[in-house]
Amino acid sequence: MVASTAVRHDVDAIDRRILAELQRDARMSIQDLSSRVGLSASPCARRVRNLEQSGLIRGYTVVIDEPLMGFPISVFVSVKLDHQIDDRLRSFELAVRKFPEVTDCWLMTGDRDYLLRIAVSDLIEFEHFLTGKLTKVEGVASLESSIPIRRVKENSARLE
Amino acid sequence: MVASTAVRHDVDAIDRRILAELQRDARMSIQDLSSRVGLSASPCARRVRNLEQSGLIRGYTVVIDEPLMGFPISVFVSVKLDHQIDDRLRSFELAVRKFPEVTDCWLMTGDRDYLLRIAVSDLIEFEHFLTGKLTKVEGVASLESSIPIRRVKENSARLE
DNA sequence: GTTGAAAACACTGGAGA
DNA sequence: TCTCCAGTGTTTTCAAC
Numbered sequence: 501m502v503a504s505t506a507v508r509h510d511v512d513a514i515d516r517r518i519l520a521e522l523q524r525d526a527r528m529s530i531q532d533l534s535s536r537v538g539l540s541a542s543p544c545a546r547r548v549r550n551l552e553q554s555g556l557i558r559g560y561t562v563v564i565d566e567p568l569m570g571f572p573i574s575v576f577v578s579v580k581l582d583h584q585i586d587d588r589l590r591s592f593e594l595a596v597r598k599f600p601e602v603t604d605c606w607l608m609t610g611d612r613d614y615l616l617r618i619a620v621s622d623l624i625e626f627e628h629f630l631t632g633k634l635t636k637v638e639g640v641a642s643l644e645s646s647i648p649i650r651r652v653k654e655n656s657a658r659l660e
Numbered sequence: 661m662v663a664s665t666a667v668r669h670d671v672d673a674i675d676r677r678i679l680a681e682l683q684r685d686a687r688m689s690i691q692d693l694s695s696r697v698g699l700s701a702s703p704c705a706r707r708v709r710n711l712e713q714s715g716l717i718r719g720y721t722v723v724i725d726e727p728l729m730g731f732p733i734s735v736f737v738s739v740k741l742d743h744q745i746d747d748r749l750r751s752f753e754l755a756v757r758k759f760p761e762v763t764d765c766w767l768m769t770g771d772r773d774y775l776l777r778i779a780v781s782d783l784i785e786f787e788h789f790l791t792g793k794l795t796k797v798e799g800v801a802s803l804e805s806s807i808p809i810r811r812v813k814e815n816s817a818r819l820e
Numbered sequence: 821g822t823t824g825a826a827a828a829c830a831c832t833g834g835a836g837a
Numbered sequence: 838t839c840t841c842c843a844g845t846g847t848t849t850t851c852a853a854c
Binding site: 562604606607648 | 679716719769775808814
Binding site: 539540542543 | 821822823
């Protein structure tokens, strides 16, 4: 019996190099990309298409300088909900997805916790976000914030 | 006195829409992009170039499905160093940048802490990473791991 | 995997609103 | 600063090999 429903894609060494190059610069032309990975354009384009269709490449995005964008401060916030009911989780996640301040959100194991990264212009705005928005979401029981100084490494995904 | 050394870029509403569209699909052609933001191609290309040159657009990257890539498990690790000496920080950061398992790393305020996200194929590999690599980095005093169940929101940067 | 030709696209510069 | 347009070179796509 064949289990998989999606088209499986065997990622070989060239695919890895394609992904690494696209991680570095996703707007590179297929021509440039092909010469960097030692292929001609047609098979390179085909590989990229296959990587997209297999779902391994989920998309392409722009890398924005958050400080220049007006949001130099990040804050990590641990959120604890008062009940781990599916409905509560859903409504919390819905709210979080709507808040533009929230850049990342993970549901953690253990103690009905979420881990959020918040991007703000300053701590005043963060205060307003906490009191005016986050604590008003139904089910939020407690919060714990920690502030990073600096981002040391930033890779969208592990490749090797 | 004019303070800024770099070229300042006033981000207007159209620029924001350009950034939002590129965040959705960074490989979109300028033609597509221009019609989506209600501009013709030439000024749209100029705006993108300006956003790149002002540093607001730092680059473009591919969004990879980490589970399909073979790394379905993420772990957040808090690392405490035994001395907050600049030299120790530097060597720790150098090591972290070299480990492919580490996708993100933040230097936190407070207690000489780093926050890392690790991507692994399973918990066995995570164990090996901890014992074989991370704890062997000079200056690492203590570790605390927490495991997420699921990613709820994933935005490379705040835009609004 | 390669080559090559047609179609789509990007870039430039100039005229006019 | 935008639109529109034309000219040029590049890039993508797709067939045939």
